[in-house]
Amino acid sequence: MSDLLVMKFGGTSLGTAARIRVAAQISAEQHAKRGVVTVVSAMAQVTDLLLDSLRKAEAGDQADLDRNLKELYARHFEVCRELLPAARQEAVLAGVHALIGEFSRIAKGMMMLGERPPRSIDEAVAIGERLSAYLLAEYLESQGILAAAVNAADVIATDAVFGNATPLMEQTRERASKTLHRLLDEGILPVVTGFNGSTLDGRPTTLGRGGSDFSASIIAAALNASELWIWTDVDGIMTGDPRLISDARVLDMVTYNEAAELAYNGAKVLHPRTLAPLVERAIPVWSKNSFALDKPGTKIVPSAAMARAARGPHAVTSMADVALVSIEPANSVLSGTKVMARALEALDRANVEILAITSSSYRQTFCFLVRQSELGSVMEHLEESLSLELAHGYLKPFDVDKDVGLIAVVGEGMKGTPGLAGRIFTAISKRDVNIIAIAQGSSELTIAIVVRRAGLESAVKAIHLECGLGG
Ligand code: ASP
Ligand code: MG
Numbered sequence: 001m002s003d004l005l006v007m008k009f010g011g012t013s014l015g016t017a018a019r020i021r022v023a024a025q026i027s028a029e030q031h032a033k034r035g036v037v038t039v040v041s042a043m044a045q046v047t048d049l050l051l052d053s054l055r056k057a058e059a060g061d062q063a064d065l066d067r068n069l070k071e072l073y074a075r076h077f078e079v080c081r082e083l084l085p086a087a088r089q090e091a092v093l094a095g096v097h098a099l100i101g102e103f104s105r106i107a108k109g110m111m112m113l114g115e116r117p118p119r120s121i122d123e124a125v126a127i128g129e130r131l132s133a134y135l136l137a138e139y140l141e142s143q144g145i146l147a148a149a150v151n152a153a154d155v156i157a158t159d160a161v162f163g164n165a166t167p168l169m170e171q172t173r174e175r176a177s178k179t180l181h182r183l184l185d186e187g188i189l190p191v192v193t194g195f196n197g198s199t200l201d202g203r204p205t206t207l208g209r210g211g212s213d214f215s216a217s218i219i220a221a222a223l224n225a226s227e228l229w230i231w232t233d234v235d236g237i238m239t240g241d242p243r244l245i246s247d248a249r250v251l252d253m254v255t256y257n258e259a260a261e262l263a264y265n266g267a268k269v270l271h272p273r274t275l276a277p278l279v280e281r282a283i284p285v286w287s288k289n290s291f292a293l294d295k296p297g298t299k300i301v302p303s304a305a306m307a308r309a310a311r312g313p314h315a316v317t318s319m320a321d322v323a324l325v326s327i328e329p330a331n332s333v334l335s336g337t338k339v340m341a342r343a344l345e346a347l348d349r350a351n352v353e354i355l356a357i358t359s360s361s362y363r364q365t366f367c368f369l370v371r372q373s374e375l376g377s378v379m380e381h382l383e384e385s386l387s388l389e390l391a392h393g394y395l396k397p398f399d400v401d402k403d404v405g406l407i408a409v410v411g412e413g414m415k416g417t418p419g420l421a422g423r424i425f426t427a428i429s430k431r432d433v434n435i436i437a438i439a440q441g442s443s444e445l446t447i448a449i450v451v452r453r454a455g456l457e458s459a460v461k462a463i464h465l466e467c468g469l470g471g
Contacts, residue, residue, distance in 0.1 A: 004184070004225040005030050008039040008194060008216035012233040013290040014132050015044035017082035020139060022290055023231070027136075027189060028145050035184045037223065039152075039194045039216040040136055042128025043075065047195075047209070050103065050125050057107040058116045065111065069104050076100065076131055083139050092138045096131060103127040118162035122196065123204035126153070129193035129212070137191040147189040154179050156197030156218055158205045164351075165197060165205035167218045169277065172197075176222040192219060213271035217285070221277035228283055230270065231290040236298030237262060237269050239315045239469035244457055247470030251298050251314060258314055258410050259285075259300045261446045265355070265408035266319035275300070312420060313411035313447075316463045318456055322355060322406050323375045324436065325382070326367040326399040334394045336364020339386070343368075346385035350377045355406055356439040356448040367437055369406055369450055404436060405456030407449040409463055415444040424449075427466035433459045 007030070009023045027038045042050075053068040076096045084092055106124040110116050133149040140147035157172045158165035183190045194212025197205050207214050213230055220228040237259060240248040254262075256275045263272040269287055278285065279302065288297035327343055329336055340359065343366075347354060352374040359366035370378050382398060389395045414420055421440070424447065428435060433455030439448040451459050464470060 004035040004037070004223055005227050005229065006037045006039065006216055006220040006223065006225045007229040007231060008212055009041065009136075009231045009290065010212065010233070011041040011044035011046070013231045014040060014042075014136065017079045019290070020079065020083055020132075020136055022293075024136060024139050024143065024145075026231070026290065026293075027191075028140065028143065031145065031189045037180060037184070037190050037192060037219060037225070038136070039192045039212060039219060040129060040132045041194050041212040043079070043132050046072070046075070046128040046131070047125060050128050051121075053103075053107055054110055054116050054121055054124060057110040058114060060111055060114065062111070065107060069100065069107075072100055072103070073097075076135070079135060083135065085142055088138065088142050092135070095134055095138070099127055099131050099134065119203050119205070122162050122165075122206045125206060126151075126193060126196035126204060129195050133191045133193045137189075140189060140191070145189060146187055147191055148183055150179060150183070150190045150192045152193045152196050152215055152219075153198040153202075153204055155192060155222075156207075156215060157200055158197040158207070160199045160203065160205065162205055164208040165199075167197065167207075167214075167277070168200070169218070169221065171200060172218060173222045176219060180219070180223060207273075208271075210271045211273075213274040214277075217274045217277045217283075220283050221281060224281060225283055228278065228285045230274075230285060230287050232269060232287065233289060233291050234269060235289045235292060235295045236287045237267065237300070237315070240460065240464045241267075241317065244318075245461055245464050245470070248464070249469065249471040250295070252296070253299045253301060254314060255412055256300060256302050257443075257445055258412060259287075261408065261410045262315055262317050264353075265317045265406065265410070265446070265448070267315070267317045278302075311413050311417055313409045313414050313467050313469070315411065315469065316407060316409050316460055316467070318408070318460045319355070319371075319406040320453065320456060321372040322369050322402075322404060322450075323372050324367055324369050324401040324404045324450055325375075325378065326365060326401070327382075327386075328365040328396045328399070330393055330396050334389060336366070339364070339389070339395065340366055342385050343382060346381040347378065349385075350374070350381035352378055356437065356450060358437045358439050369404070369437070369448075372402060375400070375402075401436075403453045404450050405453045407451060407456065407460055407463065409447045409449070409467070410445065412445060414447070421447060423466055424463055427462040428455075428459045431455065431458045431462045433462075
């Protein structure tokens with residue numbers, strides 16, 4: 001469909017009745033001009049509450065589960081009362097009640113079983129998005145706009161990796177054209193749940209925490225939309241973390257590659273997987289602030305031409321909860337390459353993301369950086385796959401260093417800019433921060449730097465200043 005706009009509202013942009021009104025107004029305004037599909041997250045904090053409830057259920061903790069359910073009802077009832085005209089309230093309260101009832105039945109099943117099957121978690125947790133989609137659609141209808149809440153389980157087809165599923169684009173395109181095109185053709189505004197999907201045989205899945213951005217881009221790609229707007233509570237993609245850097249600036253424009261690198265390296269503004277589905281059709285994305293409608297936001301575009309015009313980096317981002325794992329052969333009997341290959345295979349089986357990796361020296365020592373939350377699984381898989389080498393002393397015991405932080409300096413314009421790395425490292429060392437590891441790919445899109453945790457903030461500030469990123 002030409003000219004179609006897909007928009008996504010995050011949890012804070014739907015966190016209260018007042019915010020839902022704003023989201024509805026934005027959707028309606030565009031819907032008056034062209035086809036719109038609105039994708040929603042659960043209201044702020046609701047997903048956490050749902051997941052916590054399921055853990056309580058598994059642990060057999062009836063009182064805590066009841067307390068959570070009460071909070072869930074209260075939160076949505078309150079919004080419903082504030083949002084909807086009296087005449088519609090009873091019906092919508094009943095609808096909310098039914099959805100939360102569905103959730104509580106799944107939770108109670110888990111309590112009886114004393115376990116949380118992954119597919120049941122996915123089915124239950126998507127109810128946060130089904131609630132917000134329902135409320136937004138009902139409110140739009142109350143304002144005289146034809147709207148319909150759509151469960152993305154009927155739109156997004158995925159593999160069966162529960163909790164972190166990957167879309168199957170061809171089948172999603174088929175499903176989307178059946179469910180969404182029909183609505184759009186009738187002038188109805190579909191309000192689709194973010195975060196969830198289902199397997200080809202209909203089992204419920206989710207796309208990973210924060211996955212609603214990804215849902216929106218999957219839908220935009222499936223419908224061949226002309227634009228995707230992602231509404232959050234910040235002004236766009238920034239040159240640095242504003243909590244850290246007082247003169248951090250919003251960027252007018254970044255490329256897909258830059259935005260993906262920033263997201264991947266800890267910038268919170270976009271889910272890292274969001275841009276991949278859009279590449280093929282080069283659909284532009286806007287990152288916008290639903291709390292500041294007058295701000296233009298950041299445009300994310302496929303082309304690197306404009307980025308190259310600007311020399312040097314565009315932004316610096318950092319991550320604190322990471323761990324550096326080093327692997328070192330004890331002697332030269334073992335091929336370093338083989339050890340590396342086995343270690344990488346183990347990481348693949350553990351399904352973890354390597355944030356940075358470096359290798360050097362005659363001894364073929366190498367180290368890689370992972371999220372601390374994934375460290376348990378990393379060590380388990382590594383130890384299993386290299387157990388013989390460890391037992392026979394061919395490998396030194398793995399070294400794990402959690403007292404580190406990752407900095408990523410990102411920009412397509414860094415390519416072929418001599419002296420840049422030198423300036424960055426000098427700026428860091430002037431602040432007395434020791435650099436532990438460095439990685440730069442040959443695309444020169446990102447320089448990743450691992451430093452001591454205590455020096456992380458200071459190093460980020462130094463780079464932002466040295467590269468003249470501030471306003
Ligand atoms: N509600 C889900 C979460 O909190 C998905 C999202 O917000 O994007 O992870
Ligand atoms: Mg969110």
